[in-house]
Amino acid sequence: MDMLSLIIKFGIYGTMALALIAAIAVVTLRNLFHSALCLAAVLIATAMIYAAFHADFLAAAQILLYVGAVMTLIIFAIMLTEQLGSKTIRQTNRQNLAALAGLLVFVVILGRVIFKTPWPVTEKALASKVTVMELGKAFMGPYVFPFEVISIILIAALLGAVVIAKKDR
Amino acid sequence: MNTVESLKYFIPELILLVGAFFVFTIDFFVKNKRIVSGLTLLTLTLSLCFVKQPETALPLFYDFFHLDNFAHFFRYFALIAVFITLLLSYSYTPIRNQYEGEFYGLFLFMAFALILVATANNLLMIFLSVEFLSLLSYLLVGFLKNDRKAKEAAIKYLLFGSVCSAIMLYGMSLAYGASGSLELSTIGNTFFFAPFKPLALVAMLFFLVGLGFKISMAPFHMWAPDVYEGAPTPVTAFLSVAPKALGFAILFRIMAVGFLSLGRPPSLILTALSMLTMTLGNITAISQNNMKRFLAYSSIAQAGYILMGLAVLSKLGKESILIYLLAYLFTNLGAFAVAILVEEKTGNEDLAAFSGLSQRSPVTAAMMAVFLLSLAGIPPLAGFIGKYYVFAAALQAKFIMLAVIAAINSVVAAYYYFRIVRLMYLTPASGPVFSAAPKSITVVLCLTLVVVLAMGIFPSFFLDRILS
CATH class of the missing domain: 1.20.120.1200 (NADH-ubiquinone/plastoquinone oxidoreductase chain 6, subunit NuoJ)
Incomplete structure (x- = not known):
């Protein structure tokens, strides 16, 4: 070594x-x-x-x-x-x-x-490197469903946070 | 199946999402919240109309949305549970004055989250959907933000839930590291090799922690009584039924696909946990004085019975889980509908509010008696059919000890359910006769009562549909 x-x-x-x-x-x-x-x-x-x-x-x-x-x-x-x-x-x-x-x-x-x-x-797994472009393609390709689900989760969380943080009318 | 091809099987979920965004938008402009509530019901009804049974298992969206018969059953289950909960919330006063539109909109997201859990088939979707479900649950529990109890409940729920999901996530990382795949089936195949067995057992235990929290399985049930007591009552009704049922669904999928190779040990662990859960739930339920806490412990005990079906991991076990969950859905929501009605009329959550209910409102008292007897598993009601099947599953798999413990527990449970019946019929009334019940609660009561009776008297009609 x-x-x-x-x-x-x-x-x-x-x-x-x-x-x-x-x-x-x-x-x-x-x-x-x-x-x-x-x-x-x-x-x-x-x-x-x-x-x-x-x-x-x-x-x-x-x-x-x-x-x-x-x-x-x-x-x-x-x-x-x-x-x-x-x-x-x-x-x-x-x-x-x-x-x-x-x-x-x-x-x-x-x-x-x-x-x-x-x-x-394995040697192959150790050498593998994921580039940002591949990540982007994966998000828009096979992984599009979880990607969109995450955006819905974020919207729901955002709405909920606003409801909890907002001052009462 | 790629994204565009998948969309035509995804219509009910699309309707839910579009409906949710539409509700949030309309809520800005409309002062009369009845319109908003009508829209949510319309969305759910439309969505229900478009649910179609898949002929074969459909791997939608590159198998991130795995639609098979099992998931299809829970699609109906989720939509019905949300529908009934929304009807219950319409006549619940505390919600009326606080962000009513947002409350209904979040419930449409909730229906979507529940369906996602049922169709999750790999680690990524399991984690995402379970977290989505938890996140919405925390929000809805703390929705009455000026109520001290609700705030405390929401924080407790959040802290407990986060720790449990973190542990489950660690289990997932072990399973992923060993198999190199997110797919449950690949993970299951990897664990067939003997050197991976110890790791598989550890990973399975971590999954049990994360999902045991969702199904309020002992020893991860500590949050349940406080959260059920603090949350708005319709949310409590919902939490005691839907997230729990979906927790069982996903746990069954994980056990049956991912950890099948482990053989006997998971069954033994689940058997022990089942006995612990039902015993703890039943014994603690006896001494409760608050109706919501009482129903919370009763629902912990019910989770113990459903765990029997999970522990045997057979075909009959799976069927018994589905049947039990369906019976439990209508029975428990019915019981909660009565609880909400009594709470609205008396302003009191204590069991004492039920004393002499038969004189103050004979019909309500009779309905509550039916729901309680169904929870206790007395024939000819829905609860009996569910109990019959879980016992049959346990006996078929030769889990005699488990069946005996469950039988003893059922007797204890019958005692405290009958205590409420006695309170309603044999103690003198403490207040005036009830005025007419709100329409939405009447609808829920009639619907749940009819299903509870029908499922007990004509079980074959329901069984054929569930088991097909």
Whole structure:
């Protein structure tokens, strides 16, 4: 294995570790603002993992939508509501030890299953790369139905959001 | 089948969508909301008229909309459920003052979402349609946004639902990773190879979490009582019937196509969950004092009985699910229609409002008694036919223990259903005689009563149509 691929491999594992650590921080930190920043780190790390696996479009969309739009919105919401920005909240309840034990059992079982399964990884699958043009053609071709369904879901969600957020007449 | 060829089989759904957008537009200009409500009913009726049984299974839109006989049954089911729910909402006062038009329009989207769930045949459509259904459910639960209980219920429902779907999504990613395909049938074929079996079992459990939430299966039922109590009553009636039925439909498809190769273990897991669900639902229902909570726990218990049909995973099991769901649709909506009527007349959601109902409104009390007896599974009513078939399915597959537990549970259930009957007939009335019921509720009551009686007395008429 040459130097470059070794570095890439370490880079990918490092990014995954970063994503995991930041994710744990999101649910353990007591300050809401710090949690939000860590969430942004998780999302950026995920985008990097996508990019490393040749899912360029997904990575770009992740950065644009989640980091660019959703996170900005969350951070603005926290900063605008003053009491929330500086408040510290405990994120665990009294059952956290039991939950942790359950989680460990779960992780061990899942880990064993994942390592035992012969995942169908082929050279062809590893080399495959989906371009934006192919994605667009797929959306307008075979995948047109789910694509249109998503647009209807968005309209329904939008209408519902307006009903809930609107001031009463 | 490509997009253009598919469109001619897709007319009922197109009518629903066009109708929904039309309703939202008309709602801007029209002050009299009766016109809007009439339009929604018209849309649903038109859509019902154009539903045609497919001769063979049709893979519409490149098989993203898989229309077979199973899906066809649920098409009717969804449209009827939404139709009855809308009739119930017309005479429900709290909805009248708040965005009435939007409420009706969202229900047309709901009908579309339900049909999508029934026709979903691959992981992408399963996730999309189930999420669509959940999203609309959260919205409708929190629709009375100035009501504290409704807000709390909607938030609880949203949080619980999101976690459950996330877990299901993880299960989907495992199934997709192992098979490299979104199609349930390809996934099913992959899982026939022994090395994939442990993974398949884990993925199946994750699916059970996500869909168990939708069918309010124990131990994922905790949201149900609070949500059913907080939601507007017609929405509660709807949630206890339609999303649950479609949850069963998609769960059956996943089990029968995707995880058939697992053999015995899924049956055993489902058997255990079925026993747990019916026992928990029945035991908790006994001590309830609020009518909506009472019906919520009763519907959890009913989900336990339907799970019996799912657990055996046989042909008879599938048929028993369809029959039970149809009987349950009309029985439960009928019971809720009475509950809404009593709530409207007394302004009280407690069981106490039912005391002496036989003196205040003899016809309503008699109808409620019929619905409750049908829920308890007493012959010759629809509920009995449903129960008969799930028990037959369990016994045919030699699930004796399950049948025994279900029988004991039925006795417990009969006790609390009869408690309401006793309350209506043997306690003195606490208020004046009811004035005439609103027309739409009368229509629903008559319709559901006729079907509940007809299904019990002439079951062969319905069975032939369901099983064809």
